[in-house]
Amino acid sequence: MNQSTANVDLEGTVFDVIVVGSGFGGGTAAYALSRAGLNVLLVERGGWPLRDETDWNGRAILLEGRYRGDSVVRVRQLGAGEAVDTFPNQVVGGNSIFFGGAALRLRASDFGRWPIGYADLEPHYGAAEALLEVHGRGGDDPCEPPRSSDYPYAPPDLTAPARRIAEAARQLGLHPFQLPIALNHRGAREPKCIRCFTCDGFPCRIGAKNDVTQTALAKADPEHLAVVARMTVTKLVERDGRIAGVEAVDRDSQRRFVLRARLTVLSGGAIGTPDLMLRSGLDRLDASGALGRYLMRHCNAMIGYVFPFRTNPELVNHKQICISDLYESVRGQDGTALGVIQDMCMPPREVVRVLGPAGFRWAAAASANRIQTLLCIAEDEPQAENRVSLEDGVPLVRHEYTAGDWRRRDRLVRVARKVLRKAGGLVGKMRPIDSFSHAVGTARFGRSATESVLDIDCRFWRLPNLFVVDGSFMPTSGGVNPSLTITANALRVAAAISSRFPEFAGAGA
Ligand SMILES: Cc1cc2nc3c(=O)[nH]c(=O)nc-3n(C[C@H](O)[C@H](O)[C@H](O)COP(=O)(O)OP(=O)(O)OC[C@H]3O[C@@H](n4cnc5c(N)ncnc54)[C@H](O)[C@@H]3O)c2cc1C
């Protein structure tokens, strides 16, 4: 892995490809394009993960924002009149550094409003599972889509808290299965996961999480990939109907750079990418008017129940169970999936004290070791009004859920409550999740330039050498966590780019 660009003449080189952003989308594209022999520069505004003791400290990571960046995003949501300034995390690896490892495929029925079908993505899902070294077992998920390859590794043994949830769900007639997970339990590399209690939401201090730095970037061709960290791309440089490169600023020295490439791949995330495209004036070339719109993030909630015993005395990570029985139950009525329920670890006590359910924070913190939680992930609908726009030069996110989104989430919450009660829970509380951790949709791909921002190859319709590979491309959110789909699609797009590079990159390629 090339962690430095010390030997690279950043301004004197015309790269084959510049990739902006190093999350699942950008990191994966950089991996695949470098392995295809293209000279790739990956530009990321965050620094490298620190991986020291503090990375497992709840206060430092979740409350004090150790990785919080300096790029403001203004958010107006959930009926609030005022927008609130937020500062999303910035780090090499993007949100993969903080993700919980759940690696599920969308189902064939989720592709109804997509320009490609499940079969088109299926081989890339297999390649994504191999790249992320997913541990899972086919055949247990009641609505699992067909697969042509096995999971690379078997899932880890069930922990006691996960077994408790699985047994309760089974007693209710549900079919819980082991969540496919991208944590290094059985992989070839070291170190192995030690099942600490600070995984979801935290960087892995020992590097056992299969995040982008440990997978895509570690497996990229170091001769063909340079990674520059702590550099923010501020604008795309457009010349003669093409993107000639990007303007960027080094966050430490404040030095400004103009970086040049034959082809540019954007992967700043579903908020960062439309921000950069709008900042570069690309809305004037977008005939669909969809750029920045149709922002989705799932309608998520966490449900915690208090038990008459300590629920996780060994303090192990037990994000291991998924329930998908009701996935298709609203398809006929809503045209969407319902979603899934997943096992989830209770956040550390000091975090619950600050972020627990309103009115119950101290009580929840006091009984934290007797609480067990489930996560409900409901599909949300794409709406044009939910969008990223630029206001006074700052990205403004506006987002409201529909009645249907709430209804789907509440239906999952009712089932989650039943499971927790059956498992021995006494009283419970639901906490809505208001983060944009599952943000997708703001540069949707499609079949026509009047309806979508990107074409079927995730190429911006009016600029032949500009692509997008983060979660922005998704026209619907589906009912499962998005990372594996983003990774699979980035592999699909990278394959299209490398096989048709001279055509896309044009003269000089
Ligand atoms: C706590 C948490 C837990 C999660 N758990 C799961 C899970 O278990 N399973 C799952 O599937 N999903 C999970 N997710 C969601 C998942 O992490 C995201 O869907 C996914 O990482 C998005 O990938 P991306 O490539 O679209 O963008 P991102 O990961 O957001 O990457 C975008 C990158 O681009 C950089 N960037 C943006 N703009 C610029 C710019 N102008 N210049 C330079 N760099 C820029 C950003 O700093 C960032 O690193 C979780 C998310 C969070 C926050």
Ligand code: SF4
């Ligand atoms: S549970 Fe495993 S992969 Fe996750 S942070 Fe802990 S050691 Fe790392």
